[in-house]
Ligand SMILES: Nc1ncnc2c1ncn2[C@@H]1O[C@H](COP(=O)(O)OP(=O)(O)OP(=O)(O)O)[C@@H](O)[C@H]1O
């Protein structure tokens with residue numbers, strides 16, 4: 226592989242760091258060698274930073290998604306066709322039965338090694354969907370703290386982007402994707418108090434050329450989509466800020482205030498913003514009958530928090546950033562919200578999530594990965610959860626593959642009490658996720674994981690002891706034990722602990 230000839234740390238794309246953490250199997254010298262490789266990679270980044278060079282960067286892709294075009298390059302990622310062999314019944318009866326399960330084939334992104342069948346483990350949801358191996362375009366990653374879930378998502382995302390896909394990180398609460406997105410040449414939107422960046426949750430989003438049925442999207446259909454989205458986000462915000470469900474009168478006044486706000490903004494040829502809705506609510510306080518005017522007052526006071534107080538300046542005007550749909554990667558970094566009130570954090574998540582989804586739900590945008598880091602937060606708000614369930618159902622139509630990262634299956638119970646609508650919705654996310662990757666689980670989480678995923682005794686025993694970086698993959702009916710291999714360039718980008726040292 227040719228190295229990037231730029232004034233940056235040079236990056237070898239396929240330089241995988243040798244094996245480290247197979248339980249007890251790695252020799253001492255081997256481990257030392259790996260530690261040295263990691264230290265060298267980190268030192269290279271530090272040296273680059275000291276010289277004032279940009280962060281580590283991957284070389285731009287110079288060929289199409291099928292690979293480099295040259296003679297005999299097997300361009301197009303075709304797998305070999307297996308044909309039968311004629312043999313006698315006697316010979317067949319004594320034939321050696323193959324003990325390893327079938328692999329997923331070589332189509333897709335190399336992620337690491339298949340520890341059961343041996344060989345490479347490659348994964349490409351779009352091609353698996355085409356082949357009928359999976360029927361839904363979403364994945365869930367579970368695992369204890371520090372087991373390597375984010376590293377898996379990041380290595381898959383980096384390699385996918387280098388192969389021509391796009392990446393969106395809906396809400397990055399720890400800010401750990403920023404360095405990855407920058408290394409890919411993408412753009413990072415930082416949202417938080419005093420960051421100076423504003424997102425307008427009422428932005429219309431990207432207009433798709435086709436609707437979900439593949440028919441051209443008419444003006445009327447588009448207007449309905451935008452209106453539904455706007456109403457959904459307003460209801461979400463009101464629910465988060467009141468901490469309860471809305472009354473029918475409150476729904477009514479929000480909807481009517483949105484109509485007024487849209488009318489006012491249209492007459493001034495600009496996009497509607499939340500202060501317009503507040504003006505609408507204020508008018509309704511004065512004009513409507515007592516019941517509606519009370520509801521308008523409550524909603525007016527509730528939404529005031531977006532324009533004043535701890536949330537001011539983040540969502541109360543036209544967006545100051547554009548969602549660059551052509552950028553290889555975009556993330557919304559909300560790490561500066563650490564320590565903010567829980568409602569503020571949930572408002573930011575809801576707005577960032579809704580905004581990202583509005584921007585990426587278009588069939589003309591190419592194939593895209595959408596990552597929800599620390600997804601348990603999204604699950605606990607009903608409106609957020611509802612939006613996510615819908616986005617997941619639409620993923621296929623829009624060429625999107627979603628990845629939700631959580632600690633344990635029981636985090637889904639945070640959605641609501643057993644038997645509640647919320648709990649059912651959260652479970653439907655799990656059911657819709659045709660790809661489940663389970664990293665090590667502690668004893669308390671193990672029982673629920675085993676029950677919900679119908680794991681075998683062997684799988685259950687395995688999950689208890691999985692080393693860092695190795696996970697159990699469940700794809701439809703097959704399961705694989707996969708060790709995620711990282712490259713020398715990726716390690717310093719993913720090393721959350723080492724990054725902490727550098728910042729200090
Ligand atoms: N496959 C791997 N090979 C080598 N090191 C790894 C691998 N996966 C993860 N690590 C290292 O382990 C550390 C923790 O990984 P990571 O941040 O991905 O964990 P996590 O499961 O996302 O944790 P959290 O629950 O805190 O988000 C990182 O420093 C990373 O470099």
Ligand SMILES: [Mg+2]
Pocket residue numbers: 374375376
């Ligand atoms: Mg993580």
